[in-house]
Amino acid sequence: MNSYRNRLFVIFIILTGSILAVLGFVLGQLFPFFIQNFSTETNIDLNKEEIAYISRHFNYIITFLLLVSLVLIGCVASYLIRNLLDPVENITQTARELTKGNYRARAYAVGPKSIVELRNSINSLARNLQEIEKTREIEEERLNTLIENMGSALIMIDREATVSIVNRQFLNGFDLNIEEVKGRNFLTLGLPEELEKFIDHVFLTELPYRKQVEVVVHQEIQYKQVYGAPVVGEHGRWLGVVIVMHDISELIRLEQIRKDFVANVSHELRTPITSIKGFSETLLDGAFKDEKMLLSFLDIIHQESNRLQMLIQDLLELSKIEQHGFSVNLMPTSLQEVLIRSVELTSPRLDEKNMQFDVDIVRDVTVMGDFNRLIQIFTNLIANSITYSPENTTVTLRIKENEEYGIVEVEDQGMGIEKNEIARIFERFYRVDKARSRNSGGTGLGLAIVKHLIEAHFGKINVESEVGKGTCMKVYIPLKKSN
Incomplete structure (x- = not known):
């Protein structure tokens, strides 16, 4: 716009100057004839030198007046051009801002009626666009809120x-x-x-x-x-x-639990109850007279009753943990102390299979946890590792940490778990090797209890396993936050 204004100003000055120059040249050529006519009519005798002198001075005056007129005309032209083009330039700049999305831009041009009307139209358009943009932002915010929530x-x-x-x-x-x-x-x-x-x-x-x-x-x-x-x-x-x-996982899970609970509990209770009933009937039929058989049958009845008691205790424990509002007493807890206590509780079972522990603890880690519940978690995991591992193998215990969690790894050299079964091992009564689990006295509820307890600690558990090589359970418990 500035270059256009400059070109227009230069063209106007050139045209005006050319007209004035032609006019001055014509006047300069005609002036001697005017002097001669004037001297003839007034009987004033002027010679050629005087006429030439007067003409020369007249030309000087004309040139001076032409220059002064040109300057005045230039000033007037600059003023007129500025008042005509500046409003247009202001409106054009406002239009550019609107195309860039700046709907707060406004034109402040003044001038002729047409310029004022154009300015008002641009400002009205800007206000409408601003209202549309505001409405769009509100609708977009509502949509985002709806989608996110x-x-x-x-x-x-x-x-x-x-x-x-x-x-x-x-x-x-x-x-x-x-x-x-x-x-x-x-x-x-x-x-x-x-x-x-x-x-x-x-x-x-x-x-x-x-x-x-x-x-x-x-x-x-x-x-x-x-x-x-x-x-x-x-x-x-x-x-x-x-x-x-x-x-709908929770709905499916509850529906499945409702369907399977009676069947699973009946199935789990049937074996010990059948054994107790059968052996007791045999004793009542006269087998009690054989002292050796009596002691053998009573031992079996005692084992089956213990198994029945364990199952009922696990069911009660799981029911308590799954109740709404169940919580654990979170306080700063040493993972090293938890593992030491868990090892002490599981060592007798380890010795029975001639196995050993390999403890990898670089340094202790303090987490927010319930000491007794953490012992329950790791005792169960270590006991599972012992149960599903062959004799003369090693159970490895590690303590690590990252930015959020203290990590405990329980790794064995046992039978391993198929990939398609890993997602199901935390279900109630689910067993990877059903026959072996029952022979070991397992109820099928241990890992379900472990998972619920870990979630009550706001932690998580991951399973890595390879069939024939072993399984690694990784438990993540939130670290104690530093003040």
Whole structure:
């Protein structure tokens, strides 16, 4: 705009100067004739030298006046151009700001009526755009709030199969963060295979689809009610798909527990009760007269009654832990002291199989935990390692830590666990080797109790296992926070 103004000013001055120069030249040429006519009419006798002298001075005066006029005209022209072009420049700059998205910009141009009307129109447009932008921001904030707090996992995938929208529930559910998800192809996120197949189905059919899928997340089986639908824009243009997942794991788990509880408890109780009943009937039928047989049968009845008592105690313990409001007494606790006590309690069973402990503790770690409950956790894990390991092997205990957790690893050289069974070992009554577990006196409730106790400590447990080589249980308990 400044260069345009300068060019206009230069052109105006050149044209004005040219006209004045031509006018001055014409006047300079005509002036001697005016002098001669004037001298003739007034009878004043002027010779040629005098006429030339007067003409020369007249030319000087004319030139001076022309220069003065040119300067005055230039000033007037600059003023007029500035008053005409500056408002236009101000309005143009405001329009540029609006195109950049700065809807707070306003024009302050003054001038002719047309300029004022143009300014008012631009300002009215800016106010309308600002209101629209404010409304859009409010609606976007409401939408984001709804998406983040809807309680279900949501992910929107565009036409190119890249993630455009994802909420916190989805990220937390699959241990992802927004940086590694937004703008990435959904097939590169490492989602469970069943979920990827579901999304592919919605992409291929472009029709709403609902299905219950079973996925494994962090070695835990989860059940999701998944709903997928195509996203259609204006004029029927297909924009992508949206996937909403409701976690129904707790409902499925409760339903399964309700179905299996009676069957499992009946099955677990049947063996000891049958043994006790059978041997007692045999004794009543006259076998008590044989002292050797009497003692043998009474020993079996005693063992089975102990097994029955253990099962009932574990059921009561699990029921207590699962009650709403159950909590543990969290206080600064030494993991080293917990492991020492756990080792003392399990050493007799270790000696029976001629096994040994390998303790790897670089330094002690203090966590927030319940001392007795932590002993219960690690005693159970160590006892399992001993039970499922052959004789003359080693159980390794390690204490580590990271930024958030104190970590205890219990590693054995036992039979190992199949990958497809790892997610189920924390279920009630689930046994990897059912026959061996019963022979060892296990109730199938130990790991279920362990998992609930760890969760009560706000911790977590991971399982690494290889069939034929052994299993490593990693327990994470939150560290004591430094003041």
